[in-house]
Amino acid sequence: MGLTFKKTYTFAVVSTFYITLFSTSLVALLLLFFAKFSLPFCAIFAIGIAFFSFFVIQYRVEHFIYRRVKKIYDDVSLLDSTTLRTQSITTDMATLTREVKKFATDKKIEIENLKVREEYRREFMGNVSHELKTPLFTVQGYLSTLLDGAMKNKELRKKYIERAEKGVERLIYIVEDLDMISKLEMGELNLEYSQFNIVELIQNVFDLLEMSADKKNIILMLDRKYNKPIYVNADKEKIQQVVTNLVMNSIKYGKENGTTEVSIEDLVNNKIIVRIRDNGEGIEKHYIPRLFERFFRVDKSGARSEGGSGLGLSIVKHIIEGHDEKIYVESEYGIGSEFSFTLEKFE
Known part of the structure; x- marks a missing residue:
């Protein structure tokens, strides 16, 4: 750790001024009463005493402060050897105060995170x-x-x-x-990007979940007929898991004789958005911020009777964010819900 002193010496200069003023005045009075007064002698004496006082005061004060500040650094560094230990010791009180406040704030945030x-x-x-x-x-x-x-x-x-x-x-x-x-x-999401037709993938998911939907007489449908394929650049297997989980949720929480509708829309910047919309029971507003938490269930008993691990939406969120994309949810209790996510379009 190096020693860094402040470049302004206000304290030493002011102290030197008072000492010099007092010493010079005293010598001038002594010369006036007991010897012949000499202005050059007084000037030289004043300059000499000023330099001597300045360096002595500056050294003593900084050395005094340095030893005590160093002890503060050493004591604080025992708590965290990776922050203050790597910084040079400063005797500037404003800088020291700022550093200690920052350290305290960082520690508070760290403690809150640990909690x-x-x-x-x-x-x-x-x-x-x-x-x-x-x-x-x-x-x-x-x-x-x-x-x-x-x-x-x-x-x-x-x-x-x-x-x-x-x-x-x-x-x-x-x-x-x-x-x-x-x-x-843990960040171990290994994505294998490829170009595939998202319309075909959605239709495959419908085929896989058709029997589950039939049990509640829920119709799985696209919002319109897509005559041309829509190619996206993403991990096909992971996106299929996303669509499967979202459609499965719409069936699980959907009403008897209801519908699950999927639509694909163009966005700006070469993006598309996939919307999965149902007319099920919907979600109350105060539950929406917690939907992507692990194991969170809106209806604890009902959800468990339908099966599932309670991790589906959390997995969906991680996969979409792993693609650097966004996932959204809108819901109105008693009317239905809509989950949507963006993907990069491949031209």
Whole structure:
């Protein structure tokens, strides 16, 4: 750590002036009363005492301040060796005050972030245990029943094994989503860009989810007939997952005999926006800011009865932001919701 002194010496100059004025006046009076008064002698004496006083005061004051300021730096640096340790020590009180205030502000922000992370960790662990507990207990229950004697009943045995299998499938689904969200949050989203027809991809998602939609008699449709393909530049597999999750959500929370409509619109700067719109139950306004949080569910009981890991929208958000794109949500309770995201258009 180097030593940096302030270039202005106001304190030393003012102190020197008073000392010089007093000393010169005293010598002049002594010469006047006890010897012959000499102006040149007084001038030389004043200059000499001024220089001597200035350097002595300047050195002593700065050395005095430096030692105490250095102790402050050393004490504070024990808390964080990566910030103040790399800076030169300054004896300028304004600079020191500014640096210490900045350090205190940074520490406060860091502490607040740690509190948020700790709260998230507790909530995350609680949510994970809650999500895993239901299918685990379900599987355990069916297997215990089989071991207790139901194994002999062929019809009951088959039914319980099938239900246990569904519980295992749900566990695998949750674990896979947990693995994906962990990789996404650690920045391990490896995107493989390619050019593909987004209209064809949406139609493929409709085909995959047709049976789920039929159970609630929900119609999956495009807003119009797209005669020409619309090519985008993105990771096809990841975007298909985004569309699948959003359409699946619209089915899950949609009304019986409802519709899910997807539209594709041109934006400026060579962008398109994909809109997934439904006429389902909608979302209350105070829930919207939390929709993309992990495990957040608007209707806790209803959502769990429909399945899913509670991580779908969080995964969607990470994938879209990983493409440097935006995702939006608009909803009116009792009327329906619209999720939309942008993509780069490929000409």
